[in-house]
Amino acid sequence: MFGVAANVIPFGLGMVLTGVLAAFLYYRASGPPLTGGKAARLGAMAGAIAFAATALLAVAAIVIFHQQDQMHDALMKAMDQRIANPSDPQVQAALQWLHSPEGFATVLAFSMALALLLSMLLSALGSVLGSGFLRDRIRPRL
Numbered sequence: 394m395f396g397v398a399a400n401v402i403p404f405g406l407g408m409v410l411t412g413v414l415a416a417f418l419y420y421r422a423s424g425p426p427l428t429g430g431k432a433a434r435l436g437a438m439a440g441a442i443a444f445a446a447t448a449l450l451a452v453a454a455i456v457i458f459h460q461q462d463q464m465h466d467a468l469m470k471a472m473d474q475r476i477a478n479p480s481d482p483q484v485q486a487a488l489q490w491l492h493s494p495e496g497f498a499t500v501l502a503f504s505m506a507l508a509l510l511l512s513m514l515l516s517a518l519g520s521v522l523g524s525g526f527l528r529d530r531i532r533p534r535l
Contacts, residue, residue: 405515410520411443412436416527425521426527436520437513444512462502465497472500 402410415435418428427435455464472491476484490496 405511408440408443408512408515409511409519409522412440412516412521413523413526415439415516415520416459416523420524420527426483429524432520432524433517436517436523439520440513440516443516444509468501469497496532504510 414433416427419435455461493499
């Protein structure tokens with residue numbers, strides 16, 4: 394459940410912490426720290442699970458509190474503010490497409506896929522870093 398809470402920490406730090414936590418829990422459960430490749434796979438999986446749980450909770454909250462229209466309006470307002478020159482005819486056509494249900498669904502699907510990929514990447518990085526820190530803690534006995 395920590396991974397879900399960590400994904401709301403800004404600047405990707407929560408996603409990195411999710412990977413570090415996954416490496417630490419693996420270390421506690423099985424003993425030796427992970428190698429780089431296994432740590433990256435574990436972190437990516439932890440990031441995907443944390444992203445899925447966060448997305449499901451967000452969707453459930455939106456549906457339960459009937460906030461679909463407010464979310465749609467907020468996303469459209471954010472996209473409109475990001476457009477530099479709305480007077481260009483091509484930009485106006487793109488904005489009209491974005492305001493259509495198909496355009497909104499396409500942008501939302503692309504955004505979710507990008508967020509999943511970013512979550513997996515940063516969690517994998519965190520897991521590799523966490524396993525490296527744990528590997529440094531183990532000192533061979535002479």
